[in-house]
Amino acid sequence: MTSATLPSQLGFKASHPENLKYLLGYLSERGVPCWIELLFLGLQGSQQLYSSLLRPLLLKHHARLDRVVDGTRNEMVSVLWLYLFAKH
Numbered sequence: 001m002t003s004a005t006l007p008s009q010l011g012f013k014a015s016h017p018e019n020l021k022y023l024l025g026y027l028s029e030r031g032v033p034c035w036i037e038l039l040f041l042g043l044q045g046s047q048q049l050y051s052s053l054l055r056p057l058l059l060k061h062h063a064r065l066d067r068v069v070d071g072t073r074n075e076m077v078s079v080l081w082l083y084l085f086a087k088h
Contacts, residue, residue, distance in 0.1 A: 036049065
């Protein structure tokens with residue numbers, strides 16, 4: 001089993017934009033799942049996460065999400081229609 005390399009072990013400076021991207025990626029990959037697990041451990045975590053974070057976000061952007069889904073569906077239908085029924 002290998003140990004994870006910490007950003008501080010790589011000797012980077014957080015002021016450099018590429019290093020900042022790496023740090024944020026590292027935190028999102030390692031830190032966020034641990035935070036969620038600790039925060040919602042044994043408290044019906046998925047329901048708590050949905051009701052406190054995801055549901056309000058979906059309700060707030062409901063109309064925009066519908067437009068995106070409808071636009072994507074319409075584009076897919078037109079592409080498939082051209083692919084299946086256009087004469088080559």
